[in-house]
Amino acid sequence: MEQLGELELLMEKSFGEETTLPADLFQKKVVSSFPKTVLTQGMDNRYLVLAVDVVQNEEGNHEKQLIITASQSLEYKERCILRNDWCSIPVEPGDIIHLEGDCTSGTWIIDEHFGYLILYPDMLFSGTSIASSIRCMRRAILSETFRSSDPATRQMLIGTVLHEVFQKAISDSFAPEKLQELAFQTIQETKHLKEMYRLNLNQDEIKQEIEEYLPSFSKWAGDFMHKDTSADFPQIQLSLPTNGSKNNSTCNIEVVNSVDIEESIWSPRFGLKGKIDVTVGVKIHQGSKTKYKVMPLELKTGKESNSIEHRSQVILYTLLCQERRADPEAGWLLYLKTGQMYFVPANHLDKRGELLKLRNQMAFFSFHRISKSVSGQKTQLASLPQIIEEEKTCKYCSQMGNCALYSRAIEQQMEHNSVPVVMLPKIKEETQHLKLTHLEYFSLWCLMLTLESQSKDNKKNYQNIWLMPTSKMEESGNCIGNLIRTKNVKAIGNGQYLHHFQRKNGSIPVTNLMAGDRIILSGEERTLFALSRGYVKGITMTTVTCLLDRNLSVLPESTLLRLDQEEKNCDIDTPLGNLSKLMENTNVSKKLRDLIIDLQEPQFIPYLSSVLPHNAKDTVACILKGLNKPQRQAMKKVLLSKDYTLIVGMPGTGKTTTICTLVRILYACGFSVLLTSYTHSAVDNILLKLAKFKIGFLRLGQTHKVHPDIQKFTEEEICRSKSIKSLALLEELYNSQLIVATTCMGINHPVFSRKTFDFCIVDEASQISQPVCLGPLFFSRRFVLVGDHQQLPPLVLNQEARALGMTESLFKRLEQNKNAVVQLTVQYRMNSKIMSLSNKLTYEGKLECGSEKVANAVIILPNFKDVKLELEFYADYSDNPWLIKVLEPNNPVCFLNTDKVPAPEQVEKSGVSNITEARLIVFLTSVFIK
DNA sequence: TCTCTGCCTAGAGGA
Numbered sequence: 015m016e017q018l019g020e021l022e023l024l025m026e027k028s029f030g031e032e033t034t035l036p037a038d039l040f041q042k043k044v045v046s047s048f049p050k051t052v053l054t055q056g057m058d059n060r061y062l063v064l065a066v067d068v069v070q071n072e073e074g075n076h077e078k079q080l081i082i083t084a085s086q087s088l089e090y091k092e093r094c095i096l097r098n099d100w101c102s103i104p105v106e107p108g109d110i111i112h113l114e115g116d117c118t119s120g121t122w123i124i125d126e127h128f129g130y131l132i133l134y135p136d137m138l139f140s141g142t143s144i145a146s147s148i149r150c151m152r153r154a155i156l157s158e159t160f161r162s163s164d165p166a167t168r169q170m171l172i173g174t175v176l177h178e179v180f181q182k183a184i185s186d187s188f189a190p191e192k193l194q195e196l197a198f199q200t201i202q203e204t205k206h207l208k209e210m211y212r213l214n215l216n217q218d219e220i221k222q223e224i225e226e227y228l229p230s231f232s233k234w235a236g237d238f239m240h241k242d243t244s245a246d247f248p249q250i251q252l253s254l255p256t257n258g259s260k261n262n263s264t265c266n267i268e269v270v271n272s273v274d275i276e277e278s279i280w281s282p283r284f285g286l287k288g289k290i291d292v293t294v295g296v297k298i299h300q301g302s303k304t305k306y307k308v309m310p311l312e313l314k315t316g317k318e319s320n321s322i323e324h325r326s327q328v329i330l331y332t333l334l335c336q337e338r339r340a341d342p343e344a345g346w347l348l349y350l351k352t353g354q355m356y357f358v359p360a361n362h363l364d365k366r367g368e369l370l371k372l373r374n375q376m377a378f379f380s381f382h383r384i385s386k387s388v389s390g391q392k393t394q395l396a397s398l399p400q401i402i403e404e405e406k407t408c409k410y411c412s413q414m415g416n417c418a419l420y421s422r423a424i425e426q427q428m429e430h431n432s433v434p435v436v437m438l439p440k441i442k443e444e445t446q447h448l449k450l451t452h453l454e455y456f457s458l459w460c461l462m463l464t465l466e467s468q469s470k471d472n473k474k475n476y477q478n479i480w481l482m483p484t485s486k487m488e489e490s491g492n493c494i495g496n497l498i499r500t501k502n503v504k505a506i507g508n509g510q511y512l513h514h515f516q517r518k519n520g521s522i523p524v525t526n527l528m529a530g531d532r533i534i535l536s537g538e539e540r541t542l543f544a545l546s547r548g549y550v551k552g553i554t555m556t557t558v559t560c561l562l563d564r565n566l567s568v569l570p571e572s573t574l575l576r577l578d579q580e581e582k583n584c585d586i587d588t589p590l591g592n593l594s595k596l597m598e599n600t601n602v603s604k605k606l607r608d609l610i611i612d613l614q615e616p617q618f619i620p621y622l623s624s625v626l627p628h629n630a631k632d633t634v635a636c637i638l639k640g641l642n643k644p645q646r647q648a649m650k651k652v653l654l655s656k657d658y659t660l661i662v663g664m665p666g667t668g669k670t671t672t673i674c675t676l677v678r679i680l681y682a683c684g685f686s687v688l689l690t691s692y693t694h695s696a697v698d699n700i701l702l703k704l705a706k707f708k709i710g711f712l713r714l715g716q717t718h719k720v721h722p723d724i725q726k727f728t729e730e731e732i733c734r735s736k737s738i739k740s741l742a743l744l745e746e747l748y749n750s751q752l753i754v755a756t757t758c759m760g761i762n763h764p765v766f767s768r769k770t771f772d773f774c775i776v777d778e779a780s781q782i783s784q785p786v787c788l789g790p791l792f793f794s795r796r797f798v799l800v801g802d803h804q805q806l807p808p809l810v811l812n813q814e815a816r817a818l819g820m821t822e823s824l825f826k827r828l829e830q831n832k833n834a835v836v837q838l839t840v841q842y843r844m845n846s847k848i849m850s851l852s853n854k855l856t857y858e859g860k861l862e863c864g865s866e867k868v869a870n871a872v873i874i875l876p877n878f879k880d881v882k883l884e885l886e887f888y889a890d891y892s893d894n895p896w897l898i899k900v901l902e903p904n905n906p907v908c909f910l911n912t913d914k915v916p917a918p919e920q921v922e923k924s925g926v927s928n929i930t931e932a933r934l935i936v937f938l939t940s941v942f943i944k
Numbered sequence: 945t946c947t948c949t950g951c952c953t954a955g956a957g958g959a
């Protein structure tokens with residue numbers, strides 16, 4: 015922002031001290047928090063708050079007055095007055111807000127009758143999240159933070175299946191035999207079978223429970239759909255805000271059709287997002303008049319509570335619907351157990367406004383996760399919303415552990431903190447198994463992860479997708495607009511649809527988008543924003559193929575579409591979830607806390623004979639024959655370990671071979687193994703080697719990310735080829751495999767909720783951050799980390815997080831325990847001269863060549879003499895005798911100093927480049943190839 | 945000073 019001078023002037027002149035940030039802080043906040051937010055007016059208006067003042071109006075009531083601007087130059091200022099409850103919104107100078115309502119002569123008035131203020135509108139919150147905040151705001155925030163702590167339950171599975179059956183039926187038929195068929199078909203889907211496995215349920219019981227609901231489905235359809243005359247439809251007392259009359263009137267309700275299923279909507283106007291179970295077309299017959307409305311229908315399978323939470327969800331959906339079509343003003347809440355349907359009006363006054371205020375509170379807490387302490391510049395985690403004083407509510411809360419942990423480890427360490435006294439014993443009880451060191455570890459990692467996630471957030475401009483026109487976005491290379499659908503949409507199964515697109519005129523512009531990238535598909539029209547998500551399957555000069563989560567064939571063929579790259583959503587959920595799990599009061603977590611946080615010395619058993627099964631001895635001996643000495647030591651160490659082993663894989667020492675051999679030995683001994691790494695390619699490299707040894711394995715993870723030769727071992731492929739349609743078959747698959755392979759992040763898979771492995775092997779461990787590396791370790795008795803901390807550490811972008819120690823991998827941390835470490839020192843990649851370089855610089859002379867052959871190997875250049883001769887024709891060759899030294903096979907290492915060439919570096923947007931050095935390398939390579 | 949990879953996700957219900 016270049017207008018600092020003006021801004022400074024503005025702040026000094028217009029506003030009172032207590033509400034004004036110093037200009038430099040103000041500028042810093044705006045730049046770091048809202049990079050490139052385009053201030054605009056109109057439908058998607060974005061205002062910057064310049065100043066906040068609380069004043070008393072004529073009636074003696076408090077109101078908040080904001081000075082705001084929607085002009086990038088900060089030139090045109092407007093006022094916004096917040097009255098009544100809106101006055102309590104925690105809005106500060108430097109914040110970005112969105113306003114709904116009327117602006118009369120430069121003044122917006124938001125009160126209980128009209129208008130909304132949306133704080134940080136580009137943060138979208140889901141309907142369920144906001145609804146859950148009604149009871150406990152703290153829990154809503156904790157649930158967003160520690161997503162994986164909310165456990166899966168039987169009721170949830172039943173709910174999901176019933177939703178699906180109803181959704182299929184409404185676009186097909188509610189005839190009893192059809193419903194039976196749909197139910198049967200649905201519980202055979204792999205995704206549901208996997209959940210049944212996770213929860214250790216019985217498929218027949220689930221089927222029976224589903225079937226109990228079906229008569230109510232038919233009853234509802236009989237009541238509300240397909241009748242002869244309008245008078246036959248059920249009567250409901252209702253009033254719609256725009257109907258004029260304020261009184262309830264009796265109407266007959268007819269559900270005509272389903273307009274959409276699982277419609278997914280993002281609303282950058284209200285700062286909301288969500289999925290609508292069923293979007294229904296409804297005829298409201300009132301006397302002789304009939305009104306047709308498209309409205310949200312929310313399905314519930316639990317108790318018929320008609321609770322505020324349920325109704326609130328519907329009300330929020332009426333706001334979401336406005337992104338696509340006219341305000342529905344009301345929605346429906348249907349309880350599938352009884353077939354009872356409730357009318358939910360969404361008045362401005364007491365309903366929508368209240369919920370948006372809650373949304374604003376959530377936005378405030380989500381935005382302010384970090385605080386600088388008042389005294390110094392110390393960065394720390396901020397307090398969460400207050401703990402409520404309702405033991406009843408807390409009793410069943412799935413976030414209780416995190417709530418107590420956060421209070422104890424973070425909030426109670428602050429100067430000012432207030433915990434309800436009645437809750438103190440509960441917090442103590444929940445955390446009494448933790449030592450101070452554990453609380454400190456949690457607090458530090460929580461802070462570092464939060465810092466890191468924020469630094470990444472700053473780089474992404476998520477809101478560009480909705481605030482920037484296609485033409486502008488295309489320049490960045492992350493968007494392709496002006497597309498039309500070609501060919502038919504193909505349903506691939508498990509909710510994926512293959513789409514083909516073509517530029518309406520001309521070819522696809524220059525783009526960053528590649529196969530495998532996650533994308534968001536929108537129509538060019540505003541009402542078709544974020545219709546579907548998916549990923550690019552293939553891209554050519556003229557066409558793009560995508561796998562999307564919705565079938566877009568319902569749209570007219572001429573609809574202009576655009577693809578936006580989905581901003582890389584840096585995964586803070588997995589590491590935070592692992593961190594929270596590490597603090598749980600379980601034996602597995604306790605052991606890991608002892609080993610990792612308190613660095614308890616790892617134990618080993620003395621004799622191999624006690625672990626090696628008798629019948630495996632010969633096989634193991636045979637496998638060991640092919641190994642060098644340090645590799646054999648590594649095998650032995652792992653077999654003897656009771657806790658963990660670290661294998662240092664120095665460059666060229668056959669790390670992959672070692673892991674592969676280790677797996678073979680463990681397999682031969684009958685141990686179950688979990689094989690993981692940070693990247694898919696590292697996992698597959700091991701599997702490619704392993705595939706030769708008749709070892710059965712199950713590769714988890716998205717099939718398209720897996721190496722083509724390994725894809726036949728992925729779960730998806732196995733389920734398809736073996737046609738797995740029952741829980742029994744799935745269980746057989748999961749239980750028969752000894753080796754399970756996946757990335758460290760892929761640990762959310764149902765197998766892990768029921769299986770414990772004897773060993774977990776983590777490759778690339780020195781490049782993985784601690785809380786991520788932790789994930790797979792919960793599922794095994796012992797673990798082996800393979801890595802080399804002399805090579806790259808985990809990537810940490812945030813400077814503060816780096817300073818706090820976030821680049822320390824688990825591998826490096828545990829390396830302090832020397833007795834757990836084996837070093838692979840025999841290498842096969844480099845001759846002795848090349849080796850001595852890294853050996854002297856970093857490996858303390860520990861590296862050795864695998865054989866004489868390796869030590870003395872030199873490059874064979876069959877045309878060396880000819881090329882030399884040829885080069886002598888070039889004048890600059892004889893002028894530059896350095897080149898002969900480079901080519902000379904007996905001179906395998908040489909340094910080329912490019913300082914005087916000159917070869918200056920160039921700073922570019924994504925790093926540094928050196929064109930001259932690149933040219934030299936191309937030249938040298940081409941000469942070598944010759 | 946440099947390195948850039950993983951995740952399907954909003955809502956399934958309980959009180």
